[in-house]
């Protein structure tokens with residue numbers, strides 16, 4: 001593995017609190033790298049509710065999730081953070097002689113003198129159906145959880161599983177491109193925009209796509225990751241096999257703490273326990289802030305995560321600038337560097 005970057009502080013998670021930690025560290029002359037599994041910054045605000053207004057951000061009577069993220073990015077920009085997106089932090093270890101080494105899912109190493117874990121409820125990933133040989137079919141792209149380019153599915157037989165907007169929208173979008181589209185759902189009611197559901201049902205009536213209801217995914221048949229059938233079953237156990245080149249599964253995103261649980265950190269019910277005065281974990285030099293951190297009186301609110309970012313940055317400062325007294329200063333007297 002190559003060392004992608006050496007920095008003062010490695011921040012795991014580009015949610016609102018991780019982004020604000022860049023600013024707080026920057027004000028104390030500490031450089032940051034921010035790593036996130038998602039391809040975009042913003043954590044839950046971007047992934048789960050970009051258009052919903054948030055009402056309890058001080059001085060913003062209402063601000064949409066995506067707008068908050070945009071402002072945080074702008075506020076962090078003068079400190080030139082390095083964003084490593086689309087990769088999960090798999091391993092975190094202490095280095096001989098001090099500091100830490102993080103390994104990402106892309107095999108890069110990030111070296112840092114301190115770490116801030118701002119991992120929310122964990123890394124986002126698709127909910128994967130429990131099917132035989134799933135990983136072999138995922139590896140070849142036969143089973144997918146997202147579609148980058150519709151053209152990749154031209155003239156393919158596609159089974160789409162799920163009952164939400166993604167399943168319905170992709171069924172409508174692919175019906176004129178794919179050779180055959182079959183939508184599998186366990187019950188007649190879809191949790192999607194009624195207008196889209198009506199369009200999908202009309203397309204089914206016209207024979208432009210097939211609906212397999214009430215069916216659930218049951219198995220995959222094929223060889224070496226090349227799919228030939230998706231096997232469906234009703235709750236009563238009646239099975240049918242649908243010829244398919246691809247399965248698109250849209251069962252939503254879930255978050256899991258994943259590898260973080262294995263780093264020797266003190267945990268309490270899937271949260272990292274910290275000292276509330278410094279947000280330091282049981283491992284000196286590793287701090288945790290935002291939704292992932294817990295202590296008596298913790299509120300899982302963005303505004304509390306912001307304050308934790310400030311406390312963690314101040315607590316980390318002596319590691320980066322040992323022996324240098326940290327004189328408390330207001331941002332108004334200091335200003336931020338020109339970008």
Ligand code: FAD
Pocket residue numbers: 012013014015016017018035036037038042043044045048049053054055056087088089090118119120121122123124257258259260289290291292300301302303305
């Ligand atoms: P998150 O936003 O969860 O971001 C964590 C990031 O870390 C994720 O992007 C994840 O992919 C990444 N990550 C995790 N593990 C790894 C790893 N190993 N490697 C790489 N990346 C990793 N809060 C409010 O204060 N006010 C509200 O009105 C409000 N409304 C909400 C409405 C909804 C619908 C939801 C779902 C939440 C709402 N919240 C609200 C909660 C708020 O969104 C969270 O408190 C906030 O997002 C937490 O920020 P965070 O930075 O700690 O973590």
